[in-house]
Amino acid sequence: MPDVWPEATQDALRAAAIRWLAVRTNDGLDALTSEEIAEFTFGGQGFRLMDPQRGIRKPRQFTAALSIRTTYRPAGADRPYDDDLGPDGLVRYKWRGGDPDHPENRALREAMLRRVPLIWFWGVGPALYKPVYPVYLIGEEVAQQQFVVATDGLQHLQATESPMEEVLRRYLRQETYRRLHQPVFRSMVMRAYESRCAVCQLRHSPLLDAAHIVEDRHERGIASVRNGLALCKIHHAAYDVGILGLTPELRVEVRADILGEVDGPLLEHGIKKLHGRPLMVVPRRRADRPDPELLQIHYERFRAS
Structure with missing residues (x-):
């Protein structure tokens, strides 16, 4: 295949990775070790879903990021995601460094513009990750150097000034907790x-x-x-x-x-x-x-x- 795959092939790998993770995690219940995550193959060849050194994985064959990663924090750093939840009930993911033109930040921006699904590997132990999928980048907050992450398709809805806005925000908070924080909590408890x-x-x-x-x-x-x-x-x-x-x-x-x-x-x-x-x-x-x-x-x- 050429260095950069056609978009259809990139999309096919994303879909295959999500299906594979669903099977390997008991439909999202279980966490996986780094070694287990590395067992994914596509077209008969091994393919890394997660970058072991960086938080953002943008394969050379891709035009946009494939996955993001949050490293594990040991005891003493309870609720590591507190600062990542915005007032709208959506999660934030920080840029790589402070340069908006860093290649990995550009890869995230491209994923946002293309509205492609990403996989979020959330660390719940040393070399142990809870995959959360699919997630979408639906906005960028340049002043805060971060992207806005949706963990459910309904979170693409734009807030309005209608009386339903607060109801919508409460719902999004509940969905965010159910889709991201609760599974991460489960994985930490199951590990313990x-x-x-x-x-x-x-x-x-x-x-x-x-x-x-x-x-x-x-x-x-x-x-x-x-x-x-x-x-x-x-x-x-x-x-x-x-x-x-x-x-x-x-x-x-x-x-x-x-x-x-x-x-x-x-x-x-x-x-x-x-x-x-x-x-x-x-x-x-x-x-x-x-x-x-x-x-x-x-x-x-x-x-x-």
């Missing part, structure tokens, strides 16, 4: 708990959730691994509705009326027998373990119920 339910050790990723100890609408409900628990869907539901609680010492408690209830084997063995037991899975790194203060907030609410 080695993709196992903290209560029962179930390992099947599609059956696991990243549960908030304190819900995200609470003033302390940050999307940090220390506010997270890896729970299977049954135990997540039981935790959320107050059937199951967790003490600050990481011991499981079951609501008193449930302990006296007679039902089938799921309740008997899957819920009631957990009462008084310690968590079966606790993060190896102390910095990833549940925050006792957050556990206390939820536990007091559980006891009150």
